[in-house]
Amino acid sequence: MASNNKRGVEEFVQCIHCQKASAYYQWFENPVIAQCGLNDERQVAQTKRICKTFVERHDEPVIQHFDHYEDDINE
16 A cells, blocks of 8 residues: 555654644644644644654744634634
């Protein structure tokens, strides 16, 4: 079975290091949340997981920081 990434399908990865994440958010000092650009799901960005669509990013992610929960992330 071929993989879309250079890593093995069974290897643990983190969304914080993935090119497929369309945005990163952080409220207060809580963990960073990654918005997946492929399946439109949100995940804790630094949690280790198995993902067959992972593609390693080679730049630093831009994290949007919020200081209250009323901010609309869709603006």
